Amino acid sequence: GQSLEQPSEVTAVEGAIVQINCTYQTSGFYGLSWYQQHDGGAPTFLSYNALDGLEETGRFSSFLSRSDSYGYLLLQELQMKDSASYFCAVRAHSGNTPLVFGKGTRLSVIA
Amino acid sequence: NAGVMQNPRHLVRRRGQEARLRCSPVKGHSHVYWYRQLPEEGLKFMVYLQKENIIDESGMPKERFSAEFPKEGPSILRIQQVVRGDSAAYFCASSPQDRGKREQFFGPGTRLTVL
Numbered sequence: 037g038q039s040l041e042q043p044s045e046v047t048a049v050e051g052a053i054v055q056i057n058c059t060y061q062t063s064g065f066y067g068l069s070w071y072q073q074h075d076g077g078a079p080t081f082l083s084y085n086a087l088d089g090l091e092e093t094g095r096f097s098s099f100l101s102r103s104d105s106y107g108y109l110l111l112q113e114l115q116m117k118d119s120a121s122y123f124c125a126v127r128a129h130s131g132n133t134p135l136v137f138g139k140g141t142r143l144s145v146i147a
Numbered sequence: 148n149a150g151v152m153q154n155p156r157h158l159v160r161r162r163g164q165e166a167r168l169r170c171s172p173v174k175g176h177s178h179v180y181w182y183r184q185l186p187e188e189g190l191k192f193m194v195y196l197q198k199e200n201i202i203d204e205s206g207m208p209k210e211r212f213s214a215e216f217p218k219e220g221p222s223i224l225r226i227q228q229v230v231r232g233d234s235a236a237y238f239c240a241s242s243p244q245d246r247g248k249r250e251q252f253f254g255p256g257t258r259l260t261v262l
Binding site: 040067069071077078079080081084086123125132133134135136137138139140 | 190191
């Protein structure tokens with residue numbers, strides 16, 4: 037089977053740093069993606085890791101360790117607008133193939 | 148530069164009726180995916196299509212559900228004889244032909260409510 041595990045909820049203070057972890061067990065692995073979804077909205081792409089290491093895009097960074105089947109999303113200088121659900125997703129096959137999503141982590145940013 | 152468009156945004160049906168959900172991918176994208184999301188859950192893959200072909204329908208229930216992506220026009224997800232358990236948000240995503248592209252582009256979703 038395919039499964040991705042991530043915490044269901046995280047709360048953090050405005051201006052702080054938060055890390056959202058994701059562990060996966062999938063039949064194959066070609067990359068780990070992160071998507072953000074605000075309530076009632078569409079998932080929007082944040083980052084993608086195919087190789088081990090850290091990818092940085094502005095306030096957001098994503099890390100992957102393929103040997104540990106583990107990745108995380110790091111959000112810095114949190115803003116209230118970052119309150120949303122964050123999903124990790126695995127591309128289990130090569131090419132344009134469907135994604136396997138985790139259940140999501142609901143991030144609440146408080147003042 | 149339009150993104151993925153879905154309509155209707157909200158759809159209410161009574162048990163036993165049919166639901167038709169439409170998706171127009173990003174212009175130039177030839178790959179379409181349908182996902183279903185229940186409240187407080189992640190997205191679950193249903194079906195993957197390219198123009199006129201179903202590539203992978205392993206996530207789609209065997210009965211009542213069908214999908215198409217004709218040569219002309221939007222992709223359609225059709226649910227016949229809807230039941231209360233079909234109530235969910237249905238998202239369509241598209242990606243370009245270029246292998247190695249990392250991102251799927253999602254539409255705003257259709258929220259189906261079955262009474």
